[in-house]
Amino acid sequence: MKRTQARFDVVGQLGALRRYARSLTRDSSDAEDLVQDALLRACENRSSFEAGREVRPWLLSILHNVFVDKTRRSKSESLRIKGLAEMSPKQLDAPQDHSVRLAQIRAAFMKLPEEQRTALHLVTIEGLSYQEAxxxxxxxxxxxxxxxSRGREALRSFEQGRDQTSLKLVGGRDVS
Structure with a gap:
């Protein structure tokens, strides 16, 4: 058993692994990452190492397979990102326009008489049935x-540009 352990000398193969990784990746930091990933896979699959076999070709084979896997994954991811970019709209509405519009609607809602505002709020925002409200x-x-009905009509008037600065109350009088 000790003899197999001695032949499984990973540290002695680091130089060869780094050189091969640099030739594959053409970048020192990517090469170091590749060597780490390959060594991790080698440790995870150590049981597949056959006694009497040379460790260097086995480790270089693992390093090569990890590189191929990463390259395929990178190409696949870039194709997915490119596809998403093509599907997404080319121009988005400015978020401040939405905020301004929401503020205008909120202001129109707050201009409603309290009775209309509370009735609309309970039914449309809180989701209560008419009977519950x-x-x-x-x-x-x-x-x-x-x-x-009167509250919705006032909001429709606002939407159509007929902003009523003073809303008529039933039983009240128009104030200009």
Whole structure:
């Protein structure tokens, strides 16, 4: 057993491994990474090493296979990235436009009378049913539906550019 351990001299093969890795990668730091990965694979597959066989060709073979695997993986990844780049839109809307638009909608929503705003909030944002929202506000369902309808109409008017700076309240009077 000791004789096999002595023949499995990885440290003595580091020079050859580094030279071969540099010739494959053409870069010193990539070569060092390749040698490390190859040695890791060699340690993981040490049981596949046949006693009486030379360790150098076995290690160089592992190093070569690791290099080929990395090259294939790199090419595959670059093709995936290229494909994603072709699928993605060429121009994106500026995120600040979205923020400005959201702020405008929020301002229009906040201009709504409290009754309409709370009814719309409970149904559209919180996801309550009409009956649940009416129970929450302690009002009849018909009243809730009326408030939601008037609130939506006011927001539609805002969307269509007919911004109503003063909204009409039912039973109230128009204020200019």
């Amino acid at each position: 009416a129970d929450t506000l302690a009002i009849p369902v018909g009243t809730l539906m009326s408030r939601i």
